[in-house]
Amino acid sequence: MRHLEELHDNGWEKVSSAQLGAQLGLTPSQIRQDLSCFGAFGQHGYGYDITQLSGALKTILGENAKLNAILLGAGNIGKALLCNFCFEQCGICMKAAFDINPEYVSTKIFGVGIYDAKELENYVKNNRVDIAVLCLPKAAAEENAALLKQLGVEAFWNFTNTELFPPESDAIIENVHFSDSLLALSYMLTERKEKNVEPNKRLCG
Amino acid sequence: MRHLEELHDNGWEKVSSAQLGAQLGLTPSQIRQDLSCFGAFGQHGYGYDITQLSGALKTILGENAKLNAILLGAGNIGKALLCNFCFEQCGICMKAAFDINPEYVSTKIFGVGIYDAKELENYVKNNRVDIAVLCLPKAAAEENAALLKQLGVEAFWNFTNTELFPPESDAIIENVHFSDSLLALSYMLTERKEKNVEPNKRLCG
């Protein structure tokens, strides 16, 4: 999706699975087979019309679903998201943010009102909330996630450094674990450096 | 790793592959086989000593490698990372940040000095830089990543919403693509809602 938009911005109108594959580091087969899971978006002998394909993907990804979100925790990360991240572009409507800090309450960040955390339950009961964005400290996150789940919120975008629910939970969770990500990078770099020094003791690809 | 630390904090001393699997939503086999890629950390008939295992994983992940990092772009996201993210705990030493905004230059955020972006090249030439954390707007990110790569920086923690290098590049990149993440969530939620409404037109798992 991201790549298709880039191509579109650069004036491309069509693209073949071979081109897409080369640009993304995938095989043409993979492009075609993955897309075919969701339908037939290409034209034989021509390729994929970029506008058409990205339109279809948008629908599949739910960008047209008009989902409502709220944000919990207007600290540094929460603020950074509200200010910098374009929820709109992902088809998400950011409705409200909640915090316990009285300094923040009743202010607005980038057009989004900050409410007292005490009002959270009431808000969720009276408004449709599809996605909760969690930017809280660990303990508060678990507590609030459980509450929200109970109130019917199904999806969580989790910036806390914890698993919110046990594996058997049916909540939909997308974790953004910064430390996992950085450690993965650290691992890849460390591994490469070791390989360069002692090229004979590697295991497992 | 994260889970082992949690167990440790809760007073656990040993854990079996069956327990770990249940807690993480994996099969015991997977736990054992994945760990065995890197060595034999358990004891037959006993399980894994948590301190010992997490110590071993730390080394594997490079937490003991003492890597140096710099951060580019002290805007909202950059600031949030500097203030809230514990690089230390991942074994990373955050040495310096760079920005073009004269308001930021020569100040400090959370103990990390902000320098003028003009000094970047000079700094990298005179100091070891293992990891560059990119919190820049797209265009600037590509430019700076190319420069850093040329100066010998191998690893990039990328908070830009773009691919920094073509797939064939040998740079080590860990992307944190917020919009990808949110769209994945949006997809899962949309898919579930559709399934509930029309339970008969699903494809591909």
Add this chain to the structure above:
DNA sequence: TAGATTGTTAATCGATTAACAATC
């Protein structure tokens, strides 16, 4: 010794790749 649980080998499953008929 009996019980538990590992590390590893073999069996199964799913995902990726290759091939090709269909078709624009």
Add this chain to the structure above:
DNA sequence: TAGATTGTTAATCGATTAACAATC
């Protein structure tokens, strides 16, 4: 029609799971 490229079926490959001998 010839050339290009899709969507899909079959072949290959790798990853997950199951099984079990080794051992604490």
